[in-house]
Structures are given as structure tokens and as C-alpha cells.
Amino acid sequence: MKKTLLFLCLTYSGINLLFAQDQNGIQAGGAKRMNIQGTYLGFAIPKSDDLELLPMMTPVVSKNESKDESALKLLKEEKMKEKEAAIQAGLDEESTTAQKTRGLDPTLIVGYNALGNQGTPSDNSCAVNKSGQLIAVVNSSIRTYNTGTGAGIGSIVGLQNFFSSISNGSLLSTNTCDPKVIFDPQADRFIVFAQTCEGNSSSSQLLLAFSKTSNPADGFYFYQFSGNQSAAVGTNVWFDYPKIGVSNHDVFVTGNLFTNNFDYEQSVIYQIDKTKCYAGQSLAAADASLWYNIANSPFTMVPMTNGQGGGYGNNMFLVSTDQTLFGTNLAIYEITNAVQNNPQIIDQYVTIPSAPSPADGIQQGTNVDLQIGDNRGMDGFYLNGTIHYVFHSDAGSGYSGVNYSRLKKNGSNWQLQNNKVIKITGKDCAFPAIASMGWTNTDQSALIHFLCSSNSDYPGMRAVFVNDNFQESNPIMVKAGTGYASVFPQGGVTRWGDYSGASRELNASVPTVWVFGMYGNTNNTWTNHFAKISKGAWPTDVEDIQQNTDSKVEVFPNPIEDVYSIQLDLPESGKIEIDLYDMNGRFVRHVYASQISKGNNLFSFNKGPLANGQYVLQFKLNNQPFKNEKISVTGR
DSSP: OOOOOEEEEEEETTEEEEEEEOSSSEEOSSSEEEEOOOEEEEEEOOOOOOGGGSOOOOOBOOOOOOSOHHHHHHHHHHHHHHHHHHHHTTTTSOOSSOOOOTTOOOEEEEEEEEOOOOOBSOOOEEEEOTTSEEEEEOSSEEEEEETTTOOEEEEEEEHHHHHTSSOTTOOSOSOEEEEEEEEETTTTEEEEEEEEOSSSGGGOEEEEEEESSSSGGGOEEEEEEESOOHHHHSSOEEEEEEEEEEOSSEEEEEEEEEETTOOEEEEEEEEEEHHHHHTTOOOOGGGEEEEESOTTOOSSOEEOOBSSSSOOOSOEEEEEEOSSTTOOEEEEEEEOSOTTSOOOEEEEEEEOSOOOOOOOBOOTTOSOEEEOOOOOOOEEEEETTEEEEEEEEEOSTTOEEEEEEEEEEETTEEEEEEEEEEOOTTEEEEEEEEEEOOSSTTOOOEEEEEEEEETTEEEEEEEEEEOTTOOBOOOEEEEOOSSOOOSSOBTTEEEOOSOOEEEEOTTOSSOEEEEEEEEEOTTSSEEEEEEEEEOOSOOTTGGGOOSOTTOEEEEESSSBSSEEEEEEEESSOEEEEEEEEETTSOEEEEEEEEEEOSEEEEEEEEOTTOOSEEEEEEEEETTEEEEEEEEEEOOO
16 A cells, blocks of 8 residues: 655745655655665675686676666657668768867777676776776676776676675575776775666665775675665565766665566665775664655666766765656756765756657668667766766667756756757767866866767767867767677667766876777677777867956967066956966976965066976966966077
8 A cells, every 4th residue: 555645845946845754754855765774795805706718698687678668669660760761861871071179089099808708788887096997897797907008907707706705695696787886086995886687576686895995906895785675665676777976975876666567666766875885884774775756757867976086065966867758858856965964855857959769779781770778867977066967869860869968057956058969970879978078177078988880880989079168079989890799689689788988087197088888899799898088188279268257367478488477367366376287288387376366466487497399377266277378488
């Protein structure tokens, strides 16, 4: 019997704050919340099971169920007819004139194949720490790599064996899947996630591993949570398709719940005290909560972790594409506090251009299509008041493109700042991952990685850079496919992706992102591949990246031979900092730092032993960058 709920809805500045409670629930805002019990399994350093010596594995391990499979199937059939008509009309040929903004293209530095044994789809996820160690994880296995050489550190460990290292029989299934890994720069630790994948409530579990130090070789603390919180949702369910993020205090895991008849029930959020998990402590009931009966019935909520080195408080923003297959809204949620401090949940809808689910993908050399799925949220991050959010949707003629939104907080309201569909004519672009690629924490530039295939291409990996002004680069090839993929096709469709990975390298001298995906190989299966992508020089429009238009900067003479002057006209007093970088973004030296008054200020400097060449002066006022100015040093 369903419990009777009392709802009170308050609307303030377009934001809904709903309260719901019953005799067992906790008042929680636009959702219900209940304390749940997590189990600490112990500490272990997982040992290799020599997976690289085994033959290629190809079980279909993850479900990736949609909210309404029947409606999605009908929509995809219509979208595929549009795609076939475009091909017949010759509209699928890639345009040679659709060049994007010149000078924005990122640089592929290096790439390596990884984790050759896998299930299908791969479900690629990666994270890199500050010491150049990258954890790559797919449906079958996990391994740490040296980003400097691409060499594996230690051996490959099977995903199931990784989580059963000290479980002592507590795992309810030997089938683990849907892995995720993130690096938490505040704690300097990794978090690895997987779930059991039987598609049944009796064995549904969430598995989490927290690294003891920043070095994965030092071992992990392991925890387990039930994916079948039937006491909350009122029926037996199983957990599917996770997303993961961290606030200053907690880790958040989201997922979709299905009944044993594969009917969609609802989406939920697990909020867990990460500080206790990093210490390997047992959890009390108050240390973990489940959010359920969430307002507006979201599907696949993406937590927005800070995109660079820091957090943004004990709150967490989450975004979901709305529940229809036509995706005309984004639902934005905020959990307001740490798990033990009576958090509330606030929700708001923001309208975007219609974003229907696309047709399945096509590939060269075969009639087997690539399963793209629906228009659920894929990835995102938060940085300095802006949310970045990506998923794939119809890009025209049934082809898939990357739907990218930037959302800006204006007072208490979220507003759509920019939206675009990144597309390549005649190609399917799907399963995007996004990472910050800005020079500073006020630079909203981002790198988007995605999988790509077409009638004239084998499935491969590509990437696009979008700068602070929302200008898009040309797509670069990260890894071209060498053959089509046909792994356990069903009804002429094989699994493709589910998601890919992207992780910012936090202490790189230039903005650098590591991406992780897969490409079709000559055996008609998948090969996993991770790659390093950088912005190799300051943006060509560096003089225009100015956060405060009231601040004026003039450097003269420029070019500089010996002595030069800097005139600053500032709207407020404060601490001014001037730093010098080379054109590859490497720090050269501090030029000046002091408290100054608002208005006109004039300083003179000697170039000293500075070598001839081009440089960038970066100006900060009260720790906020507001101007980058190119200079040339010529000497005499």
C-alpha cells in the first residue's frame, strides 16, 4: 500500500521548493530522503589475476534500459527513415566548407591502447591524479597507467575480482559492470564504482572503492550498498546506469531503478559521507541517505563536480534531460548540505531547443547498426557559477550530435547561457564526455570527447574544443577505427559505448585533458584507447579574454626592448598580481604583487634577462584573472 504524502509547494523566482513527509520519511525538499546503511567491507590491495593472458571476452554485461523502450523504438524507426532518405539524396557527405573558428583546434599529443579484455559495451571511464597516474576502467577490468609512457603500472585486474578482494562472500553476483572512476583533488584520492548487473532486485548492489592515498598501488577501502531499497520505493527494484560526483563533504551516486519486469520505476540519488570512507571507517545510518520520489520525475541525473582543482561547498548540483524523448527542458537540482546536516533539495526547469533522441548509428562495411540509446544526460561539470552539460540528441536527418549547454546562475535562478548541437555532416557523434580546458578558473573553455561513426568511417574517437566565448573548433581525430564492430548483434544492432571518459590533468603546464573511449578493430570487436589532448598555446584571441570590462590595461612600448610600463585603470581597490607566461602557458616569473587603489596606476619594469620572443602577462585583481595581454620582447 502506498503511503499518504502531504505536499506543500512554494515557488520563488521560478524555483520550486517542495516539502514531502510521512511517518517514516525525512523532510527533504523536492524529494523524500531516508537514511540507509552502507557496509564497510575492509581494506585491500587488489592483486592481478593476469587478465591480459586470457582470450578476448565479449559478454553483454550492462543493461542501459531506457525510460520507455517501446516509445524509443518507434521514434528510432522514424529517425532511421530520415537518415536513409538523407543518404539516398547524397546529403550525408561531409562538407569541406563548414570550417569552424581557426586557431581553436586542440592538439592530440599521444594515445595508447589499453585494457584489451572487455565486455560489450566497454563503458570507458578514466581519471588522472596530480602525479601522472591514470586509472582506466571498463566493464571487465581495471588498470593504472603511467601517463608519461603509456605503460601499465601493475597488471590488469578483473573488475569483479577488484571488488571481491575482501568481500568475503558479500557480493551477490559475479557479474559486475557500469564502472566509473573519478579523482577527488581536494582529498587527493580516487573513487572507483561498479554495480552488480544481473538486472534483478535480489542481487542489485552498488560497490565503491576509495583509495587510501593518491597512489592506487597503496590499496583501497571497500564499501557496499544495496541497490534494492524497497523500503523507500515500495517495490523490489534494481539499480542501473550510474553517474558519480563529489562535493566538499560527500560522494553522490545517481542511477535509474527498474522492476524485475524491466519497467522503469524512478531515478534516485545516494549521498554518502566521503570523509569517513577515505578513512576506512564504518558508516552509521546517518552517514548515507537515499533521495527518492524526486520532483519532476528525472531520468539519469548527472552530478556536477567542480571542473578544476577545488570544490564549491557541501552542496551538489545535478542535471537531467527531461523525461520525454524530445528533451525540451533541463531539470536542475541542488542538494543544499552535507548528508548529516539536514540537506534539502531545490529544483528548477530550464528550457532548451528541442533535443529528440537520434536514430541508431551506422558504420562502414556492414549493415549492423550501433546502438545509441536515448537522450539521457551523459556528463558535465561545474566551474565558477557555470554548469556545463552534455548528452547526444538528433542533429538533423536522424544523425546523432553532441548537445552542449552552459547554464549560468543569476541570483537564485539558473538561466541557459548557451546551447548548441555539435555535429559533423553525415556522421553519428555520440556518448560525449566533457572536461574543463580553461587556463584559469574563470575561463569556461571545455574539451568534449565523443565516439563517431558513419557510412564511410569505422567507429572511432573524436574531440572538439569550445572556448570561453562558446566558439567551436574543428573536430579532431583522436583514434580512427580500423574495422567495423559486430559483437553479439541483436536484431541487426550491436552495443556501442553507453559512455566515454574525460579527465582534466590538474597540474599540467597547459590545459590538458585525458580521454578514454573505444574504436572498431579488424577483428570486428572493440579496442579501448586513452589519449592526451592539450591546448598547446595561449588562445589567439587572448587579449579579448577579459572578465571585467571596467578594467583597462595598457602595456607600452610593445614590442619591448628594455624598460616598459603598465598602466592600469581599475574600478576598485585591491590586491593586483601580474604574472608572466610563455606562449605554451608555462609560468616564467612573478612580475608584481601589491595592494593598489582604484583608478589610474602606472608602473615601470625592466625586462631584465628575459629572452627575445612572445609572452603573456596575466593580470589578477583580488585573486580573479581579468586580463591576458600579449607582449613581444625584442631586446637590442
